[in-house]
Amino acid sequence: MGDLFDTVPDTGGGGAKGPRPLADRLRPQSLADVIGQDQVLGPEAPLGVMLSSGALSSIIFWGPPGVGKTTIARLLARETDLHFVQISAIFTGVADLKKVFEAARHRHANGQGTLLFVDEIHRFNKAQQDGFLPHMEDGTILLVGATTENPSFELNAALLSRAQVLVLKRLELSDLELLAQRAERELGKTLPLDGPAREALLEMADGDGRALLNLIEQVAAWKVDGKLTTDQLTTRLMRRAAKYDKSGDEHYNLISALHKSVRGSDPDAALYWFGRMLEGGEDPRFLARRITRMAVEDIGLADPQAQTVCLHAWETYERLGSPEGELALAQAVIYLALAPKSNAGYVAYKAARAQAKKSGSAPPPKHILNAPTQLMKDEGYGSGYAYDHDAADGFSGQNYFPEEMKRPVFYQPVERGFERELKKRVDWFANLRAKRGG
Template sequence: MTLFDPPAPLAERLRPRSVAEVVGQTHLLGPGKPLTRLLHSGRLGSLILWGPPGVGKTTLARLLAGEVGAHFIALSAVSAGVKDVRDAVAEAERQRARGLRTVLFLDEIHRFNKAQQDALLPHVESGLLTLIGATTENPSFEVNPALRSRARTLVLEALTPADIRALLERALSDERGLSGVTAQPEAFELLARLAEGDARRALSTLEVAATLANPVTPEAITEAFGRHLPQMDRNGEDFYNLISALHKSVRASHVDASLYWLARMVEGGADPRYIARRIIRMAAEDIGLADPQALRLAVAAHDTADFLGHPEGDLALAQAVVYLALAPKSNSVYVAWGEALKAVREGESLPIPLHLRNAPTSLMRAQGYGRGYAYYFDDPEGSFAQNYLPEGVQLNLYAPTGEGWEARVAERWRKLKDAHGEGEGGPG
């Protein structure tokens, strides 16, 4: 071996050689579990392996193909196209002539577009190809329904700290690992926590740390690990789950959690302007008239983040998030608007009452447009008494809460409903 023929990375060298060597995923590989039953039956069907990075999706696909004696073809959807699929099909036909089945492993299957995924369908359906797709994204959104219906989706879980420690210990004891290297227990404890369930990250960090200190120390682990950016695919499920966590924390008035999820998004590389738009939505949906200043502050945070950029503008986002989390909450306008849209979409398109119509011409006035309209400032009582909805339509949409500033709105709303003759003084 020379400088021009370096050894494979530690994570690659330590790939399990059999299903028995796989660490973690006991919910799939334990006694009586789904993959165990499949292997015992000898009938491996098409699968979609969904899970975070570094949990063994590629390794598991290779091992499953080996366990059933199938020919294995690996493609990455990042670089492969329809031509590569055609080549795989041709290879599978040659293998079938020899009496062998073919497993096509497609890594990052979510990066194949609809046409590329459709190209797989007839060959999966005929049984020529047993497809094993791997993805970090939710297959419900990223894999075509037709292809998804022909494959069983299995969820792989992030490895536990105990799983990671077991892999790290194997790296020092296995002949394929780091010969002559030892590590302090505290170093393994730290790395097992920092790795966040990603075996590849843990082994790669250990490999670098072993060049810095032997025995490996927590300090060497920290130096090798470097600055870690939180995992977040800016177009994937994690991104929208982070937004969901931020929104729900603000809605629940949990300030610390709101700041934490905001920091996760910012550090993960989310566009501050997108975050700011979502914060404006929170102010309108969940704070509403309980604190009308919230919407103004949210819009100001958006303008500030856009003007200053990252990282200076991030502080304005943090200020808005703290304000919104602390603010009283009301979704009364949000609910009322939804009910108004429902009434319009499900109801008839009834004519506008004549007295409410605009009458800019003499012809319109002759037809009765605007006739009988009571102008509020000339006749407040008459203005309250006239009808403002189409004939026969009765609606009760807005119901203010007693939260914050909206408590004052609720009192005025009750008085207005009395003046309009709607009910007996109570909103709603």
């Protein structure tokens, strides 16, 4: 649940003594010690500006695990003299929240503010989220929430309107290297790894600082002669080095290879790149989104079923999870690769948007406007409208574009798949329209 260096609160030296995890020993003592997140903590970044102006507001930290959400919240309380209280939405019920708010109210009455850190805040339901609002508004608490999910979808609009969302990013390899060096100083030894193996260890952490420190603690405890290679490292850890950076160039190279293999109707190549991304640790949900996009963009109405296949595969993955659900996504990739291809709908959409942008103030022709009032009828609204169902073939052929606009043609279906049938309909309507002067 916790983030980078998130441990039990400081006890002022009391309590039981015992071995302390490396992450605990390396916990930053000030915001200046936090590695990474300059986009949030820098002098001109949101938190830097808030602290320098003495006006800290409620915050929602959005980011993956192990990037410092809990650490930063704890240090914010320390640097603003606020009482730090940490809860988790997973283990906190309504009765617990009431106790937290009541204690904060007493502190507030005695002149002491409370920074309430809520881990996994998206797990609270709407009613529970609404329960924070009055206490935020009267200053009883300063809320700092942490979530790994998109706040736009998981948090109430009312809560979001009272808090600033700050995005924390996965730690870069350079950040992880700094963290590794800090760990080596604390341990009093260097890791027994050669250059490629050290880089592989950093990649295994996948941007998660806590994961890296856990790995370093394991490696540092080994009794080895010399330096381990990448193969020796991955064998000992029973996990493979990451094959590519999921946020870097290789990530985009592989998704491009997958997309173009599907577009090129090569199911074997498409499956290969799909497998490469999964082996590299890609989130199957990202792949589900991308293959659905392929169905819409590159297949379109040549096979309307393709989009449904992707959505069903996505839903199957959500129900089964990994690894079983990945088979459904693989089958969707095969289906897309073998489906007839057309981007006619995509091209038509872009052309229509461009035309709408160019002529956005042109009104619809009056004959297709409703006329609920007599004044509007007197102005000609609805006059001359031909009701298509009254025509023998269900087609009036009237003009539906602005009167001053020359009729454009956006959608031009191809002679492939289901669009063959749609092309017949387009041509049939065009001929009727021409005969009737529409």
